[in-house]
Amino acid sequence: MKKLLYGIVCVAFLGFLTACGGGDDETEQDTTPTEKQTTEETAEAGAGDELFQQSCASCHGGDLKSGGAPDLDKIGAKYSKDEILGIIENGKGGMPAGVLKGEDADAVASWLSEKK
Template sequence: MKKWIYGIICVAFLGFITACGGGDEETEQDNTPSEKQEQTADAGDALFQQSCASCHGGDLVSGGAPDLDKIGSKYSKDEIEAIIVNGQGGMPGGILKGEDADAVASWLAEKK
């Protein structure tokens, strides 16, 4: 019986890890430099919805991961970006990188 419970816990944990990203695959984006410079807060929101909402919730509070609705009052933009790039606690690093991580960090830093 203990083996079954252990197996179920392992499968659930692996499902949680894969839902939050975890892959090392990088996709090529077809953005020109001028398009990337025009990114706004909407881009940060869109990137969050695409890469982070599965764990943190689309509304920043309804996921299984920590709530982010007031994260800007706890961390600075640079601290948030470091967490996105390097990971922290149960969150793996590298889900977003470079300008994408910067855009999401800027957007989240405004949540106070």
């Protein structure tokens, strides 16, 4: 019985550490601008990535696919920017509405729409 309790506590602790991130450098994405991106687009992409890491990565994973929530690494192939923005603002399934709002929600939606 003690081993079972110890196992449950360990799994819960690992889940907590995973949800809170961990600063693992391997999960950071390269945001180096391509020739097509303007400075403004690069700034928006960086803001989208940063906001995602602060507000969304605890559920979706810092690499967009290692969390308990749905994978987002190819979300742009499934939904448009406006559809993603609608999901962020209104929620969908187990995702609550209003996690991000206004310009923050728009920046993340724009950034995620590029993930194909």
